[in-house]
Amino acid sequence: MDWEMIEQRLLSLLERGKHSELRGALMMLNEVDVARFMETLDKEKLLLTFRILPKDISADVFAYMSAEQKQTLIESIGDNEIRSLIEDMFLDDTVDFLEELPANVVKRVLQNTSESKRNLINQFLRYPDNSAGSLMTIEYMELKRGLNVQEAMSVIRKTGLDKETIYTLYVIDQARHLIGSIALRSLIMADDSVLIDTLMNTNIISVKTLDDQEKVAETVREYDLMTIPVVDNENRLVGIITADDVMDVIEEENTEDFEKMAALTPAEDEYLKMTPFQLAKNRLPWLLLLATVAIFTGMIITNYEDVLNKTAMGIVLTACIPMLMDTGGNCGAQASTLMIRGIALGEIEFKDIGRVLWKEVRVGLIVGAVLFMFTFARVYFINKASIPVCFIVSIALFCTVLMAKSLGCILPLTAKRLGFDPALMASPLITTIVDMTSLIVYFSIATSVLGV
């Protein structure tokens, strides 16, 4: 049964007022799919469906709904309902949700939250965006050192139900310092009387609350972790981050890189949810900056007016400018993309710059030589140009390729070194810089060969 059919059946049950049957049908679905179904409903139906949902999944379903639907729902339900919803939700989901709401709605939600939870929420809201602290949840399973396996299992059975995961357990000392981690698997395989201190792994991979989410994602991916503990500056355990949240971080970071590399200010929301004005606002700054830089390109051309207007083959030289610029841009994009990606994945560092540059120079020589021959033949046979003109265009292209490849590796690595985001040094900027330098090379060669 495909999704459309499922959706139709649910909708038909809802419309015909078959509440018990709808409840039964919804219980058969994954929370993600229930939220997906509720996405399409109007306010009244949304509220009705939410109230029909089995109590034990409603908080989970709520966490998967879109910001708009969450807000609609919060504005429709009573204070008691808000209170029990917030109590049932994991803290990280609550914080995410509050961050998306307008201030007046946040206020109403916080008024209906127990004091202890409210204090926690406020503390979480203070962590900077994209920090480990803002990603973590406090519903982790901790064990005090000195317990034996039987005691530990009984703690888990008693308190494990409300934890986000119980598969990695964290051992803390009296002062709440994180001193070890245990996989639930080893507890289950061990004898009841064994002390957990002897089972725990003391070589803990952790992150700090203020660490950037990029670092969190890199660490989790490198060490193949399911969960990573978050500690404060005194190595006290304050939270955990789970692999599912890390996957979202990875995609978010990649989207940001894609956007920056295409001369876009990273967006806050999904494309379809943004207005044309918001979209234009994210695009104009770079376009204006690059158009300003292009003024110099224009000046270079004006400067060499004589070569273009007063030689017999001037028009051929003009006709080859787009090809020269596009190829330069493409070569620069190829090199810079490989650098930016290599830096993001931790495969290339600034200290490799010598090796990388030497490699790019050799690649540039190969690529440049092939394009030299291609272009020479093209200008000779198609544009019917003289040998000197063929030579000017081809050798300028060869130099452009070499420059584009070199800049394409130097700029992102240098940006990284200076603490800037390497993704900003992507093709649009490199294209513009290569444009200018290649035109200067082009016209200098033309001037000296043609003796203008």
Added chain:
Amino acid sequence: MDWEMIEQRLLSLLERGKHSELRGALMMLNEVDVARFMETLDKEKLLLTFRILPKDISADVFAYMSAEQKQTLIESIGDNEIRSLIEDMFLDDTVDFLEELPANVVKRVLQNTSESKRNLINQFLRYPDNSAGSLMTIEYMELKRGLNVQEAMSVIRKTGLDKETIYTLYVIDQARHLIGSIALRSLIMADDSVLIDTLMNTNIISVKTLDDQEKVAETVREYDLMTIPVVDNENRLVGIITADDVMDVIEEENTEDFEKMAALTPAEDEYLKMTPFQLAKNRLPWLLLLATVAIFTGMIITNYEDVLNKTAMGIVLTACIPMLMDTGGNCGAQASTLMIRGIALGEIEFKDIGRVLWKEVRVGLIVGAVLFMFTFARVYFINKASIPVCFIVSIALFCTVLMAKSLGCILPLTAKRLGFDPALMASPLITTIVDMTSLIVYFSIATSVLGV
């Protein structure tokens, strides 16, 4: 203690022949870090360190080593060592490793593998690259229906040690059909006598062996799964894929998109490990294709020779070509990147094309209007051009922006619809197409305004 210091101490122990101490020190490290240490060792030291490693982590460490070091090691150790290494490794790691080796080494490894394992390996090697089958592992924990909790826990304790994960358990019927999944958490929380059939979740999210890894990653991410079961066409359970492997797939797919969007043939290996020839081979096809298309751009310019050479302001028109082309390319890159990313994340589909186009047209009008004013002023004040020339350049730019934005959304969505990879429709291709159309618009306007 930072990594460099750790590395130096280990190296010093190794060089001074302190084998027991080295062994102790290595036991304190994560397998990933042990592999990282071994990366820098020469053949002799590598072999020595590998033999010093505690037996129970050597297979794990091996799985994290680079292809080169794996091969060096396999070529140095004896048949018996190969046999026990392969027996200790998870099947998915073994298959990954064999895929990287030259044929003669693979043969030697397979000769030293038990027949049953060899058959399994051969079966896995036949799954297409990037399919769910090639990603999965068979070391999952299955339970037969009808067991109670106590019986299930005893099966897990007996056989769980060799499984990749025991946190999600799969329930199968007599014919091995996958009929449910249980979180270990619910087993632990339940009474001993409860039947697992009543605890299991029957609404299973699974993938098929031949499904693409992109689909696997999307499903795991959407449903926040730790593990996803893989079934054959008859819904029989054949393997599982874990979240840590999915994270690597996400990064791999993103890297491929980055490469395609920068006119690169996706690479097989890390940048630093590729030769200049391999790198050039991945870059030349697109460069040559795009340079061929640029021939037409040249023809367009040649065709309008009169406008450029025989009017007083011809040189200003020429000088503005780079700005026109770059801005068109940048606008196209912005729109196409948002499309390609939206499609990859499942946020935009072909059916949205009308909505998206209408949005891009409005964005184009805003961005185009701002750039129109900017350019008009620039050409008037900086190039000291006449009003008609200012108008020609600015209005051509306005049209270019609109075209670039429209093409930038239409091309990727159409590619997706036709079954091609939308990432191929990224900025280099769009830039070249926009170049041609914008030059035609530019010169047509110039011809009619200047009356040449």
